[in-house]
Amino acid sequence: MIRRILLTSLIVVLSGALLGCWFHFVGKLSAQGRAQANCRKVEVVLLDSLESAIVDKQEVLDSLTRCAVGKHTCRIDLDSIEKALLARGEVMSAQVYAANEQTLAVELTQRKPVIRLENAALRWYADPEGYLFPVTNAVDVPIVTGHIPLSLDRKLRGLVPEEERDWLLGMVTLARYIDSKPALRKEIAQMDISEDGDIVLYTRSAGPAIIFGDSGDYVTKFAKLDAWWRNIAPQLEEGKTYKTINLKYNNQIICKQL
Helix, strand or coil: CHHHHHHHHHHHHHHHHHHHHHHHHHHHHHHHHHHHCECCEEEEEECCCCCCCCCCHHHHHHHHHHHHCCCEHHHCCHHHHHHHHHCCCCEEEEEEEEEECCEEEEEEEECCCCEEEEECCEEEEECCCCEEEECCCCCCCCEEEECCCCCCCCCCCEECCHHHHHHHHHHHHHHHHHHHCHHHHHHEEEEEECCCCCEEEEECCCCCEEEEECCCCHHHHHHHHHHHHHHHHHHCCCCCCEEEEECCCCCCCEEEEC
């Protein structure tokens, strides 16, 4: 009886040992397989694709496919890819990870352009926080030209110096207000900065240039512009036009004839 019990115990121990060795062997083969698995495809997802289209998804996909596909998945430097994506400027956040042994997944959140600044042949977008980045794809936002009082550089990606930030944020606020009003969004095509710093608005119709002054008190100024459009412009004599209408002074609209 004792002999039978000992024999049974020995069989159980040996079976357990063999089973443990088997699982260890299979696990080791699986780990080796993962270590040797090559990336076969890249998947790029724009998490806010319905809100913005500033990132060229296909360009990102093509670029990452060239640098990742064919490499061992475990050897792909995910941190370096994320940093490279963020350096593009139009990408606000990037998460890169191995979705499985053969697929590299990329999730991007885009910046939302509010205005476009143009200086000679150089162009930048600004987002609601005043973050500047070079123009890549065209987006329909108000354009700012002229004597822009910012230290702009071809490689600029980020916030402008603190002493310039108030001006830029004022322009951003003005542009967002224009975008929130269908009539203004339809009519205002460009904001030009004159030599003396005044904002001058140009309309899509062949109307007078609108001297706006600075970006302050914009609600009152646009109310005066609305009064001009509704009550004054329709009553002008046929053939009579103005070169400018000036909204920068309190409680008055100053018109200058051609």
